[in-house]
Amino acid sequence: AAQKLSGGIGSKLCGMLGKERGWGWRRRGNLLPATDGDTKTMTFLQEVVDILLAYIVESFDRETKVIDFHYPNELLQMNNWELQDEPATLDDILISCRATLKYAIKTAHPRYFNQLSTGLDMVGLAADWLTSTANTNMFTYEVAPVFVLLEYVTLKKMREIIGWPDGRGDGIFSPGGAISNMYAMLLARFKMFPEVKEKGMSSVPRLVAFTSEHVGIPDLERRILEAKQKGFVPFFVSATAGTTVYGAFDPLIAISDICKKYNIWMHVDGAWGGSLLMSRRHRWKLDGVERANSVTWNPHKMMSVPLQCSALLVREEGLMQNCNQMHACYLFQQDKHYDLSYDTGDKALQCGRHVDIFKLWLMWRAKGTIGFEAQIDKCLELSEYLYNKIKDREGYEMVFDGKPQHTNVCFWYLPPGIRYMEDKEERKKHLHKVAPVIKARMMEYGTTMVSYQPQGDKVNFFRMVISNPAATFEDIDFLIEEIERLGQDL
């Protein structure tokens, strides 16, 4: 069906002329900016788009494999990937595009559950194509007037949702959650010791940051007191809203009380869980987030915005600029003819900053806040369905007690052969090998993908997460059937 639907100029010309008739435009390859390159360029780009449209339709088709897996050494030999001195023809470029997609993971596939970021939103994709076409940089209003305004509008909206009065505060989109969290630490350090910017780390006492390992910060206050007793200065607490493996939420109100008492910057790492703020049914899990000094929130995870899209929101205005500005006078001239508060470049350590805002903004327009809410609620419903389905099912054991807080469902599948093993150590050793083998088989068959890992003294278990808006109850059923099909002989 995909092939038939993929229309456009390119494939039509192709139909009319046939390959034999000679593709002068391809061989010569005079694309824009060549004089009279218009037609050639549009034909070429349309051919690429036709390839992409066919790939998209295929990706959502459950009859298609999630992945056509090959080992690295095999894949290296399946195409000519080497770079040459001489140019290739445009025909070869189209072949390279097809080969690249042939061996890619279909991250839009309804049965792709492998990461926190899954799925492919059509409006988000269109927005990302537009972003590439605009090909600019976020550092000044001068070179990105619309994108800078949309970042302003969107960050304000996100701060309102966090609960800061009138959406006041500051923020920035950064290249990912780790960088957003790093920016938060820099702000906390600068807030407490502004001299660090000019005088360096040797001008400040020994700083200590705290974060939860997996499930809450139960003994935070004790740890803070211990650190202070040793002469260290606790300056930063990163509470997690949605841990990567268990999807657990730290108790933000209790943590904020402690941070207030000891005058410590409170950061909420909501890279994974922050999106629950958009759900009236689930946002209570982040109660207290409005007391945070800063929040990381990655719309590329639970909101399925194309990669990357990570926001750092900051309660105090002006701090980012003071902390990071370098006054690069070749970018941030002070005698420009417009309102300089729209030149955001000095808020970040980075100079250039990729345009990550448009895909989020356009998706938000298309769905509305209620559309994101419905999408998020549906993923949590699916995960509850999975949890209810397996919690008492023969051959399954849950990794942690109780209903998951996020869409993370962590479980062991025990093949019949090891279900009744008496020797606990032997059983553990066997079980540790089950998930990796099932996963490898999944990839070889290409039917579905889900993540696994060990954790502490727990042997390899499956971590199922659902952020894919294409997934349905039937896909969850399929996953369980597939695990049993691929694992029953182990």
Add this chain to the structure above:
Amino acid sequence: AAQKLSGGIGSKLCGMLGKERGWGWRRRGNLLPATDGDTKTMTFLQEVVDILLAYIVESFDRETKVIDFHYPNELLQMNNWELQDEPATLDDILISCRATLKYAIKTAHPRYFNQLSTGLDMVGLAADWLTSTANTNMFTYEVAPVFVLLEYVTLKKMREIIGWPDGRGDGIFSPGGAISNMYAMLLARFKMFPEVKEKGMSSVPRLVAFTSEHVGIPDLERRILEAKQKGFVPFFVSATAGTTVYGAFDPLIAISDICKKYNIWMHVDGAWGGSLLMSRRHRWKLDGVERANSVTWNPHKMMSVPLQCSALLVREEGLMQNCNQMHACYLFQQDKHYDLSYDTGDKALQCGRHVDIFKLWLMWRAKGTIGFEAQIDKCLELSEYLYNKIKDREGYEMVFDGKPQHTNVCFWYLPPGIRYMEDKEERKKHLHKVAPVIKARMMEYGTTMVSYQPQGDKVNFFRMVISNPAATFEDIDFLIEEIERLGQDL
């Protein structure tokens, strides 16, 4: 012409049915993953592509404005940019796309000279569209098999060009030059004091890094000795290959001798100038780069790869992994069924990493190394043409002596009224205001864009840079005429 050429399914349906006939698919907006969303999705995406293709053709047309400039407050009112609770129609989404492009800077325009990154390469753009469609993450081979291989192939090629034996070494694509340089500093620090990773900054002596302010590191050795005398530890020298404003190259061989003598990590920041390595005519400016421990090289600048594309190349193998790895067992399982050396995620502080490789790789295929070389040589030729044209022209003064090393040409334009002012201070004060006013007028007319700035005791001057493959000799002539037209009354 653009309008006529923009074909594809969408506009054809539009022509056949007319807007009045009702656009059910748009109002309902059931795109994929909705059942039977295929046709609607392809029609929608094709409509977006038609908008983009028309924009691209327009962007290269010299009759088109580079920018339709509006002040931030005006622009905020020219469209409804606010985010709503309720979804918008797909019609509204298309309107938003058109509005966004209407007020965007046409960075592909042959007369856009405003930044180090200009121009729009058609193959690079196609590759970026494909990257968005593949929507994955660079951290593991598991989720990005092809892209990980292409990064491997391309980094090796870049290291060969630097001159490291057999292209051996390591590297990574990062979100920009500043982050690449930061990674280099982390490596240098870790190499000298591996304990810093576990024990923090308080476990190491006071470290000092050196970099050139604008034009070379003339007194580097003296500064190193001074620092050592104070008890500090020099650990990092960042030599610049192509400064942002002057385009100057530090003497790498001399610097490498000093670094070797004092056992200091030598980094080359070639974000801007690194691409000259691809030119047999110009690569001598980086002689000695092969002695560096690490090199930053941004193909999104002089090679016109779509934003962002920045590489950090590292001479020592294995160091990146040791320095940055966190062993996140939920990503980098040690019992996977493929060669784990292709899981690159632990080389970076970031967890997720955007796919920036495909656009560079595909452009390299399309042009060949010789194509990049020709493109770079042409930009340098244009800049020499500009330099020769204005160096003795009435009303111009050059900011630094001699022929520019890169494509940066820095100059003052003196309107007739101030050319013969006797009072030097008065003249300086006047001159300082000339470039900002000309620039503001350029943006209001939308005819061209070029950067300006003050530097040290030098009042505002124009910094012309050429990285735009669409620019011609005529465009350089146009720029000069335009500066004179807009500035003669000042």
